[in-house]
Amino acid sequence: MIKVDNLSYSFPQKDLYNKISFTLEDGEHCAFIGTSGSGKSTLIDIIMDSENYMFDGSLKIDPNCKIGYVSQFPQLDKTKETTVFEYLCEDFIKLQSEITSICAEMETSSEIEPLLEKYQEALDLLDATFGDDFESDLNKKLNLANLSNLKDLMVSELSGGQFKLIQVIKEMLNSPDLMIMDEPDVFLDFENLNSLKNLINSHKGIMLVITHNRYLLNHCFNKIIHLENMELQEFDGRYIDYNFTLLQTKIELQELAIADDEEIKRNEQIINKLRDRAEITGETSAGRYLKARMKFQERLEARRIKTPFVEIKQPYIRLTTNNQIEEKIALKINDYSVSFDEMLLENVNFEIKSNDKVAIIGLNGTGKTTLLRDIFKNNHPAIEINSDIEVAYLSQLQGEVLNESNTILEEFLDAGFKTYEDVESYISNYDFDEEIINQKIESLSGGEKNILQLAKVSASKSNMLLLDEPTSHLDTYSQIALEKAIENYNGAILMISHDYYFIINCVDYVLLIEDKTIRKMNMRKFRKMIYSKYFDKDYLEIEQKKKSVEMKIALALRNTDFERAKTLSEELESLIKLL
Structure with a gap:
């Protein structure tokens, strides 16, 4: 449905992507993750409106692909005098009105052929977009999101979280082939978060969802796209398994990186000795040997472990006070x-x-x-x-x-x-x-x-x-x-x-x-x-234990205790199996 191949793009202030590639295909519910500012929302903008962006590489979208989109910041129009039901039916009613208008025009027009063609196109669009059971589908989705009681409420009376869910339902009712959502979970309370989970899991089409919500990540997706340090990798499977794979890779690569650093350090010491010798004695052979060692050092530096998905930026947040006062x-x-x-x-x-x-x-x-x-x-x-x-x-x-x-x-x-x-x-x-x-x-x-x-x-x-x-x-x-x-x-x-x-x-x-x-x-x-x-109690308690083990692994890695990190990763794997 969508294929991105070797795509590179830069802002004036920074580079965002360096030859990234991925595909989205039928049946995939894909979580799009990465650190803040890595370019996730911009990549979605490029997919939505590629003609307005100058990028290298290629972006191919099936010409028949219909895209639904829920913004990171949906605007609730407090002045809109319409009920939730009317708002959700807006596109459906508009298309029905257009069909009624064409029918009325056919009654008085002498040129019936173009109107018949227009009428058939509108009918086909109505059928393709909404099907025969539009109202039934609408009620099912409202029930799924526990929002049936809001049907007759004015849109202007909704909270921000309720409106976000209504936006999701409205886009889903249009039967998109690809549903894109940018942080749909932001500001949702516990109940509405479960409603969003139900809506995502009920959707039959392809989904691409930017989210940092650990609950949704663990319950809604069968594919992960991770954008980090200008590079991107795909993972077919659950987020929880991807995260574990990433952690295992981190343990392996950090161990290798330390070995690399030690070899580079030893070679640097040899280079310094050879340089001193060449300067003191002026021997030609020492100079040749020095050049050879320096080239070897360049090769060591070039092959040094590069880990764009494990060397992830983590801000140092420190909350400080001028003075700590006594308890009062x-x-x-x-x-x-x-x-x-x-x-x-x-x-x-x-x-x-x-x-x-x-x-x-x-x-x-x-x-x-x-x-x-x-x-x-x-x-x-x-x-x-x-x-x-x-x-x-x-x-x-x-x-x-x-x-x-x-x-x-x-x-x-x-x-x-x-x-x-x-x-x-x-x-x-x-x-x-x-x-x-x-x-x-x-x-x-x-x-x-x-x-x-x-x-x-x-x-x-x-x-x-x-x-x-x-x-x-x-x-x-x-x-x-x-x-x-x-x-x-x-x-x-x-x-x-x-x-x-x-x-x-x-x-x-x-x-x-x-x-x-x-x-x-x-x-x-x-x-x-x-x-x-x-x-679910079991899920939450296992998640807490899992996080505790992950913190212990992080500490072991900081202390370069790789044996302990490996032992803990086995403990972590057994917890993941319970989830």
Whole structure:
């Protein structure tokens, strides 16, 4: 259906792809993975609209291939006065109206032949796109996504997560041969994430999905495309097996790389001795031997292990505070209420200590973001922040914290940095290269913008952080780096998240929004609730054990203890078989 062959493409600031190749064929549900800023969304743009891009290599798409697309940032039109059912039927109704219009025209026209041809084309399109059971298919998909109760709701009343699922359903109803989705899981709550999983697994056509969500990666795909360091590799099989293969390769290659380094070092010592001898004695034979050794060194360097898929960039995220204060109440909420068209939260009460790490959880549209924004603004009578507490905010709407028309340099100079060198030195820790320091923030990927937000939050050295979906758009390596940063942070954190793994690894307790109020829940009860309502207990517990073993392997590799790494990889393989 799609064949990419030796494709290369560059931005003015950086090279994105170096002769990458892959195919997409019938029956493949393909996860598209890679670090933030590696060019995944750009590659999708090239597939969608190749004529607007100048690239080397070839891109062949079956001329009859019909593509459906769900954007990374679907825009919810709050002014659109239409129900969910009408919105989903929009294309169907439009085509039916066109057929009705042609029929009416045929009743009065003397030139019937062209109208008959037009009528047949419209009928064929209706049949090819929607089939005979359009409404039945629509209802099945709404049931599958647990959204049947929204059918008569106005589109403008949907939460962002609900609208994302409706967008997925609408594209699927058009029966595309290839369904492309760019991070469809971002901001989805636990229930909606399961709904998305069901929709993906029910789809009969080819799928290409950019995602960093570990739950979806493990449950929805039979092929992996991994883009890293300008190169790409394909893997036919599950993500969990691909990840294990990658880890095994890493163990083997690091062991070989150390042997290579040792040989290069020994040869360098010989070269230095020969150079000294040639300079002192002036012997011709010593000079010839030196040249031969230098050529041998070049060959050693050329064959040095190159590992674009195991030497993966991982930003160093560090969350710091100016001063660690003694334990006290950092934030107090007394009888907080908020409403828009209807009451969202009513008479909410809770407090957070200066070293608490807390997650607010709840279904999409229950008021979590509104509450976090009000705390940051600190102009609501129900909100009291201790005078010793300095607050920093990370928004799921990245333009709230970042001025996207700024360059990276301008953004950090505005934040209080003094010189170009100060900014360049600071953001290099977050894996931003010097050459993009003058790049506009609006041109960055969603993941890069979130990393930049984290860098800005950390630079503020605040002792209380409000984080709204901090893992959104982040690749898995950046998510792990953020988990470590939160673990080492010495202040208070209040965050919104729908990432089960992230919550389990980062917080002391959760605040659950339910029935328009908030109640505190310890981690044992939180796990129990997740197991009973959303995810399989055995799967989640094995996943946690698996992650623990992976961390031990990483530590063994850092200590060049390859025997232990190999033993642990056998333990990891046995866990993977259970999944």
